[in-house]
Amino acid sequence: MPPKKKARVTKRTAKSDKDERESVSTVKAADKTAGHKRKAVSSVETGNNGTSESSGAPQYCHWLMKSEPESRFENGIDVKFGIEDLKALPDQTDCWDGVRNYQARNFMRQMKEGQLAFFYHSNCKDPGIAGIMKIVKEAYVDHTQFDKKDVHYDASSKPENPKWSMVDVQYQRMMKRFLPLSELKKYHLEHRPKGGILKDMALFTRARLSVQPLTAEEFDFILSLEDKEPL
DNA sequence: GCCAACGTTGGC
DNA sequence: GCCAACGTTGGC
Secondary structure (H helix, E strand, O other): OOOOOOOOOOOOOOOOHHHHHHHHHHHHHHHHHHHHHHHHHHHHHHHHOOOOOOOOOOOOOEEEEEEOOOOOEEOOEEOOOOHHHHHHOHHHEEEOOOOOOHHHHHHHHHOOOOOEEEEEEOOOOOOEEEEEEEEEEEEEEOHHHHOOOOOOOOOOOEOOEOOOEEEEEEEEEEEEEEEEHHHHHHHHHHHHHHOOOOOOOHHHHOOOOOEEEEOHHHHHHHHHHOOOOOO
């Protein structure tokens, strides 16, 4: 299997379905402290993860997924995986393993074949959106959770009841120009007081989430930046 | 290397 | 079920 995607995840995540549910309520509690910004996100999350109530919440269909393009060693293993690494693989396809955060996992479980995701470079000299990939296989069991040698091994997850999922992604293209975090942030800050398109972008309102949804408007706006001068 | 933000753990 | 302590994320 593929290089370790380092979805920067908390290794020590919790145990059973019960915890899983609690983690959702934790999210809701966090909502209160974080103000209104997360409402849309959490309603969709709880409505669409397949474990909870039916709801008319809109389905997200665009995504942003973070990975680290520069070498970093975790337990002696290099977790580097940038967009160039994806591009270099057979079929330019890989499984997005190693996600160990319930919210991120739940978003992956919502992903449908054919949807597009930005490949975001994190924890590096030049963080930002590097390119676009396509979801080519919907959520299935992340085998690395059972692999003691794997950086993201989770001793608390049992094969009879796997905790973590992954999707397969395929490289589509590089951005016409790299879209740096700093530029996205400028738009976010500009939009926030004016109700602009990036005002609630998860990258800024949910900073540590390694797999996050984008609205169609956010996705299209970011794409439009490719043809603009850097801010 | 620092450290703010925030999710998770575990005592109570 | 609360919440303080702890650990991680990830930009700077």
